[in-house]
Amino acid sequence: MNRKFTFFSRFIPDILAGRKTITIRDDSESWPKPGELLEVHTFEDDRWFCQLRVLEISPLALADFKEEHAQQENMSLPELRQVIADIYPGQDAFWLIRFEVTAQ
Numbered sequence: 001m002n003r004k005f006t007f008f009s010r011f012i013p014d015i016l017a018g019r020k021t022i023t024i025r026d027d028s029e030s031w032p033k034p035g036e037l038l039e040v041h042t043f044e045d046d047r048w049f050c051q052l053r054v055l056e057i058s059p060l061a062l063a064d065f066k067e068e069h070a071q072q073e074n075m076s077l078p079e080l081r082q083v084i085a086d087i088y089p090g091q092d093a094f095w096l097i098r099f100e101v102t103a104q
């Protein structure tokens, strides 16, 4: 049984088109392992929208966010910093999860 993972629905188009290939999460979502398949649902209404394979999970501090990470989110670096500050106010230690879409 593959585990469930959620994204805010505003990111669905970028994920399905392969423009967003990473997500940055806190410790509570640091459990995915490379190779694992995730059944991905919307955060808002729990609707399945794709399956992802985890390619990499690695620690990433706020101070180490780079343009390269923003590109993999299909955002500018200031946008990415703002998104993270909105979702995770006051936090500075994260996990980078890199993925590929395996079904949609």
Ligand SMILES: CC(=O)Nc1ccn([C@@H]2O[C@H](CO)[C@@H](O)[C@H]2O)c(=O)n1
Binding pocket: 006, 007, 008, 011, 022, 023, 024, 025, 043, 073, 083, 084, 087
């Ligand atoms: C419950 C909960 O935290 N859900 C999240 C958390 C994060 N993200 C996105 O991952 C990237 C880096 O965080 C950004 O694109 C975020 O918007 C998301 O879609 N859903």
